[in-house]
Amino acid sequence: MKVLITDEISQEGLQPLLDDPRISLDVRLNLPLQELYSIIGGYDALITRSGTRVDAALLEHSGNLKIVARAGVGIDNVDVPCASKKGIIVVNAPFGNVNSAAEHTMAILLSLCRNVTVANASLKSGEWKRAPFTGYELKGKTVGVIGLGKVGGRVALRCRAFEANVLACDPYISEKRAEDHGVKLVPLEDIIRYADIITVHTPLNEETTDMIHGEHFAGMKDGVIIVNCARGGIISEAAMLEALESGKVTGAAFDVWSEEPPSTEVLKKLIAHPRMVVTPHLGANTFEAQKNVAVDVSHEIINYLDGRPIENAVNIPRFDPDLMEHMKPFMVLVSKIGEFISQLAPPNPNKVTFSYNGKIARYDCAPLTVCGLAALLNRQTEQEVNMVNASLVAQNMGIVIEEVRTTESESFSNMVTLTIEAPEGKRTIAGTLFEGIPKIVKMRDFQTDFSPEKHMLVISYEDKPGLIGKIGTILGEANVNIGNMSLGRKAKAGEAMVTLSIDSPADEATLEKVARAVDASFLKAVLMRD
Numbered sequence: 001m002k003v004l005i006t007d008e009i010s011q012e013g014l015q016p017l018l019d020d021p022r023i024s025l026d027v028r029l030n031l032p033l034q035e036l037y038s039i040i041g042g043y044d045a046l047i048t049r050s051g052t053r054v055d056a057a058l059l060e061h062s063g064n065l066k067i068v069a070r071a072g073v074g075i076d077n078v079d080v081p082c083a084s085k086k087g088i089i090v091v092n093a094p095f096g097n098v099n100s101a102a103e104h105t106m107a108i109l110l111s112l113c114r115n116v117t118v119a120n121a122s123l124k125s126g127e128w129k130r131a132p133f134t135g136y137e138l139k140g141k142t143v144g145v146i147g148l149g150k151v152g153g154r155v156a157l158r159c160r161a162f163e164a165n166v167l168a169c170d171p172y173i174s175e176k177r178a179e180d181h182g183v184k185l186v187p188l189e190d191i192i193r194y195a196d197i198i199t200v201h202t203p204l205n206e207e208t209t210d211m212i213h214g215e216h217f218a219g220m221k222d223g224v225i226i227v228n229c230a231r232g233g234i235i236s237e238a239a240m241l242e243a244l245e246s247g248k249v250t251g252a253a254f255d256v257w258s259e260e261p262p263s264t265e266v267l268k269k270l271i272a273h274p275r276m277v278v279t280p281h282l283g284a285n286t287f288e289a290q291k292n293v294a295v296d297v298s299h300e301i302i303n304y305l306d307g308r309p310i311e312n313a314v315n316i317p318r319f320d321p322d323l324m325e326h327m328k329p330f331m332v333l334v335s336k337i338g339e340f341i342s343q344l345a346p347p348n349p350n351k352v353t354f355s356y357n358g359k360i361a362r363y364d365c366a367p368l369t370v371c372g373l374a375a376l377l378n379r380q381t382e383q384e385v386n387m388v389n390a391s392l393v394a395q396n397m398g399i400v401i402e403e404v405r406t407t408e409s410e411s412f413s414n415m416v417t418l419t420i421e422a423p424e425g426k427r428t429i430a431g432t433l434f435e436g437i438p439k440i441v442k443m444r445d446f447q448t449d450f451s452p453e454k455h456m457l458v459i460s461y462e463d464k465p466g467l468i469g470k471i472g473t474i475l476g477e478a479n480v481n482i483g484n485m486s487l488g489r490k491a492k493a494g495e496a497m498v499t500l501s502i503d504s505p506a507d508e509a510t511l512e513k514v515a516r517a518v519d520a521s522f523l524k525a526v527l528m529r530d
Contacts, residue, residue: 146212
């Protein structure tokens, strides 16, 4: 296997490739673009960092290229959709810097608690002062860890080593995984209410942007300490500044910013605040991390060569063409089911069961299970989840995956059912194909009939005359048009579940108004990807 390296990569980290006699490495740095175009097709793999743009123009010359390995987390310099169309696997190294990020979190937290930065500046200026720099111990404090993934889990273990009490909030981690870390899983509200120190370790996405905002700060303990060594924007920086200025927050330590390098007035004031410990995104900036990312992508290339699962692929490789063609409509169905239920399911799943009924059960359904699992987990982790790595991600999250097949089917010629089991209970969703179009035909024990669309609402309430009209009126007043509606109920005047597709999203105020109007026991907005 011929591997081309176009950026500076840790030589020590490349040792697994150097030791493999099947692999030949060719290091060609700072190549002119036309020369890179002329040679790239002769290689099976490309290893790069951020210095080489693996765009559509380069991939047009890809030839034999089978895998692009980005030695680092970000893949902004790789045209992943184009690579996918060409059947080229793209991998990155999202966890090579995990330990560095966890250690940096502890470093800036301890620096803040013990006033290291200001004491250092004072002594260097010629002063000898001690009293102004009296600090805090971690022992006995309650530390709230939001996000118990690779980094958050390590931070939790390190805080426990300092004899702190650790609470964790992560709706996508099983209770067993939390127990393995020796921490107690609680809702976000409990961390806000009880924690002396709050540290965030989640990915930045639609769900987590401004996850900690002004209302949360108001509910925190006086004198709380805040740490962000994850992604800028998870904590509202304007609210953070206000909480510091009001004295609600004793101090904060940030390594990441919503804009890098920072230029807005809010960020400048936040960085300059005397009770802030700040660093310029150094979480992964260690010699060990640079080696680790090189080791990780080296192992991924060897995994590919050996035909083993690739853990950190960010796109979907090609399945057997015959099987893929046969399963393609059902892959769309199971993906829709997984994405839909992922936004409704209870937190901390322990087990996920994929059941296949009817003619579809005669075939190997493994591609469907992996596809549905990827859709289910992709909103719930700090890494990209796809058909290559979904099973490994589920394993790492402590989730048991089961597949059940039977050719018997009472209602439909083919039906796919996904059941999620969690401490709060069980959730079931089932779907089928009508003339090739995915339909959801069951949710919990309610019969339904709808096709998932981009913006949807799911509402449960006690069925009474006039409630559907109230929902329509409130949405209409908010200029939200209802496209389709599916109503399921167990009995007359009993519990009902209505699923609405709407042409545009409804804001929180409108949703709260709907919930009050129908006395909803459950209301959730669902956003499906295009």
